[in-house]
Amino acid sequence: MRNLKHFFSIIAASLILNFASAQKAETPQYTYDLGANINEMTLTVGGVLIAATNDGLVGIDPKHSVPTFTFNSFGKLKPEETEFIPASPYIVISQGADSKFAGLAKTKRAVINYITGKVIFNSDNDNWNQIYTCNIVLPQNKLIVSGIQKEGDKFEKMTPKVAVYDLSTQKLDYSFFLDKPGRVGIAKDFSVTGVPLLLKNMLIIPTAQGLLAKSHKGDDLWECKIKGINWMVADETEKEIYGFETTTNGKNTRIHKIGSKGEELWKDDRKVQGNVSNFQILPQGIAVVSDKVAAEESEIAFLSASSGEDLWEKAPKTKGFVQHFYVQNDGILFGIQQGGINKISFDGQTLFKKPLKTGANIMVMAQSPQGLIYITSEDANIVDLKTGDQVWSKPLKYKNSAAVASTFDSSKNRYLIAADGTIYAIDANSGNVKELANVKFDEKEVANAMEMRNNKMFLSSSQNVALLGDDGKEIYHEYYKSPSQSGFVKVLSGVVAVASTGLAMAHAAKAGMNRTNSYGSANDLSNYNDYGKENKRAADMFASIGDASFQMMSKRFKATAATENAQFILTKLDDGVGLVKVNKDTGKVDKEILLKDKKPEYQVDEIAGVLYYKANDKTIYAYNLQN
Structure with a gap:
């Protein structure tokens, strides 16, 4: 299966083939001299490379021969001072501690639109001496x-x-x-304690004195004495607002319910253990997932919207961390990282005849025509979503595998799963399992990606690519020996930064993001192998925001990825380390780029087909990988 992370993945490998037929591409399309030492490179979800230098930030768009912006107002920035706002073209720059902890020390904030290159907000320019909070609010597109x-x-x-x-x-x-x-009297602390909530008719600000509601002109509407709220969520009508307060020791979260006129709608607040990681307002009640601090364990609660009381007499025992959480018409489906799947009705009844035992690390939970397909690092099966009964007579079991790849072969109506070097074919109707092939990848790797190409099976890992016929016979297997391990690890460090800029809408609560309940269908169960669904959802979401930068991001997510027919691989060429473009249908190299660096630092935009390479301390090369 492929998803958004697949499109942004950075792959390392090496080449031991004869490259006589490969197109040489050693000259970069553009050279960017940044004039200061480069400390870090981050590829954004919008396709712009952000370089952190000793002077500040520089934005590079491969469509332009010069940087789109240079931000040096705050000087060199620490990594934690730069925040890429998920699902947006914005970067928030922060310097100085929160003012409530910093005494009279000055705090500075800036907001950059990295697509246009414009500095939208700079606290210095607007005479802000101290900043309590600085929040981007989407889809309203406000700061x-x-x-x-x-x-x-x-x-x-x-x-x-x-x-x-x-x-x-x-x-x-x-x-x-x-x-x-100039108010006379005992001084009061009006510092802002959390993320304000922007609604159609008002703005609610959580302060140390309580909640303050203002009109969009700044007029007073109401006050509420609930203090210390960290973030809030409103229902679709915006008449009911839920506020979340993390206790001082961080071990619990208190949930409050407030009306649109500031009245407290629950007699008592509701306390849950740990930090709330998922929250959804439903017609039947309120679903809450909380993760206990410093423990790999979650709790699931289902609360009455009218009173806050627990609607389940006995909460389901998770016995681990909730890795998957989906809301369906008849109840709540969840999967545990340590293994196990269960489904609970909205009135607290177990819908599965018994909790489903699975292997640890559930990589896939998805809807299929036959039922719920799950794939873990140890086993796979399809189960009836209403009863939990096995569709396959018994789970497919295999040795614990570091990676498991899978896809659906529609021409033969079968599931294909590659685990620990073996490809299994499972008939979609009967559930019969057949060992179709054994694939031995070099460097003890196993396939981590799999797709059907013209009724053939393409498999890949960091260092290997292979194509098999539908009968499991090998058409080709090419191995590209990796460069030094130290260089490989340094290259992959960029993956985390890329992932952090991705579409993290599914867990807006974790980010403390203020939103109405209607913004983003966070807990829908995806269809198996429907890797285009998330891209379309992202494109549609961007398109719904009436701003030119979001329209450009929407267009990017509608584009065909450059990796559709090729895989980009790092290797040691005859003259040094380089990147090769491998054709998925032939396994042959269509292009190679010599980087002349034993430990290259680079980023690959696999949607646009661009390689960014840190040529020296102050220079970045951009190579076009598509031609």
């Missing part, structure tokens, strides 16, 4: 800033303030003070 702004008389310069900016127009929508400037 909400709170803190102390050095404007107005001496009292206004000391009074906490909130400002809302429109990210499309880069203009201030409105601003207001959280307290009356």
